[in-house]
Amino acid sequence: MDLLPLFQWFYATPIGEGIRNSTWLFPVIEALHLLGFGVTVGAALLVDLRLLGVGLNKQPVARLYAGAQPWMIGSVIVMFASGVPLFLSESIKCLYSVPFWIKMASLFLVLLFTFTFLRRATETDAIAKRPHAGQVAAIISLVLWFGVAWGGRLIGFS
Amino acid sequence: MRRHGRSLQTARDGFGMSFVDFFAQLGESSWSVDLHESQYAYSIIESIHVWTMAVFFGSILMVDLRLLGWTMRKVPMSEVAQRVLPWTIGAFVIMVITGTLLFYAIPLRSYQSLWFRTKMVLLLLAGLNIWIFHSRVYPKLATADVDGVPPKAARIAGALSLSLWIGVIVTGRMIAYNWFDCDRQPQAAIVNFLTSCEPTESEH
Numbered sequence: 001m002d003l004l005p006l007f008q009w010f011y012a013t014p015i016g017e018g019i020r021n022s023t024w025l026f027p028v029i030e031a032l033h034l035l036g037f038g039v040t041v042g043a044a045l046l047v048d049l050r051l052l053g054v055g056l057n058k059q060p061v062a063r064l065y066a067g068a069q070p071w072m073i074g075s076v077i078v079m080f081a082s083g084v085p086l087f088l089s090e091s092i093k094c095l096y097s098v099p100f101w102i103k104m105a106s107l108f109l110v111l112l113f114t115f116t117f118l119r120r121a122t123e124t125d126a127i128a129k130r131p132h133a134g135q136v137a138a139i140i141s142l143v144l145w146f147g148v149a150w151g152g153r154l155i156g157f158s
Numbered sequence: 159m160r161r162h163g164r165s166l167q168t169a170r171d172g173f174g175m176s177f178v179d180f181f182a183q184l185g186e187s188s189w190s191v192d193l194h195e196s197q198y199a200y201s202i203i204e205s206i207h208v209w210t211m212a213v214f215f216g217s218i219l220m221v222d223l224r225l226l227g228w229t230m231r232k233v234p235m236s237e238v239a240q241r242v243l244p245w246t247i248g249a250f251v252i253m254v255i256t257g258t259l260l261f262y263a264i265p266l267r268s269y270q271s272l273w274f275r276t277k278m279v280l281l282l283l284a285g286l287n288i289w290i291f292h293s294r295v296y297p298k299l300a301t302a303d304v305d306g307v308p309p310k311a312a313r314i315a316g317a318l319s320l321s322l323w324i325g326v327i328v329t330g331r332m333i334a335y336n337w338f339d340c341d342r343q344p345q346a347a348i349v350n351f352l353t354s355c356e357p358t359e360s361e362h
Contacts, residue, residue, distance in 0.1 A: 027332060031331045034211075038212050039215075041212035042215065042216025042218075044216075045220075045245070046220055055241055056233060058237060059233055059237075063230070063233070070229075071229065146209065149208065150209070
């Protein structure tokens with residue numbers, strides 16, 4: 001499948017062009033994107049550190065998940081709202097960027113994992129009965145978020 | 159490597175001279191040049207700086223949100239502080255180490271960067287906020303071990319902390335852009351003043 005025509009269309013969108021023509025827009029949107037990522041990691045850490053047994057261990061996992069979830073969802077929305085315009089402004093570069101695809105794959109997997117398996121694991125007291133499953137889930141979540149950050153940072157270096 | 163000889167020559171007198179001189183020399187030391195010109199080292203250090211930032215900011219964010227009473231109201235404040243802040247402190251140590259290396263790779267340009275200077279001021283203010291919070295507000299909070307929404311002083315400390323760290327991250331990201339750099343003249347007089355930059359006449 002040839003993605004180039006599609007990515008050329010992305011590149012030519014008024015939003016993409018507007019960002020390229022501005023000195024300030026890209027850096028400002030990018031700073032917002034970075035802050036959104038920090039919030040996401042904070043929300044993920046709250047649950048993952050607890051699952052690993054190195055966080056708020058006295059609290060039930062479900063309570064931490066409930067506290068973290070609105071911040072996770074809100075920050076992911078901010079990241080999409082800021083990330084899509086950034087992507088439009090340099091979509092052709094992204095098409096040929098390996099880090100970009102690593103980031104997209106990690107992002108897809110981590111969102112799927114968080115809102116399916118991880119959510120279900122924290123809902124019941126399944127974790128209390130099988131702590132190792134919780135630890136594995138936390139490590140998968142952290143590794144995937146790490147992949148998102150790594151790919152994201154490297155897009156800028158390519 | 160881009161040389162900054164111009165800024166070196168033009169900073170003639172006063173207090174600024176020694177610093178500009180010092181960082182220009184530092185930038186010519188072999189380790190600094192190696193770091194700056196290396197293919198991987200700089201980008202790896204920079205990546206670690208960014209990942210650690212996410213851990214640092216994410217963890218302090220959760221503490222601040224708890225101080226504001228915006229999340230985990232059923233979790234005692236002292237527990238959040240005891241269990242989450244060690245991660246914040248660990249990440250901060252790594253940020254200082256990687257940040258120092260990044261500065262060392264490009265010392266003079268960083269020293270004269272308007273964004274870098276703003277970041278350092280915000281960092282100092284954030285530190286001051288932490289110091290005041292821990293000496294004045296936190297002791298009362300911990301003994302009472304407040305559930306639910308903390309008192310006003312704690313909420314103010316949380317809001318200040320959040321705002322200052324957001325400022326540190328945004329200004330830190332902007333260091334990469336050269337809008338106010340010394341070698342981009344003409345700049346407004348206020349910009350040259352704030353960056354200790356004295357452009358030569360030909361640059362006006």
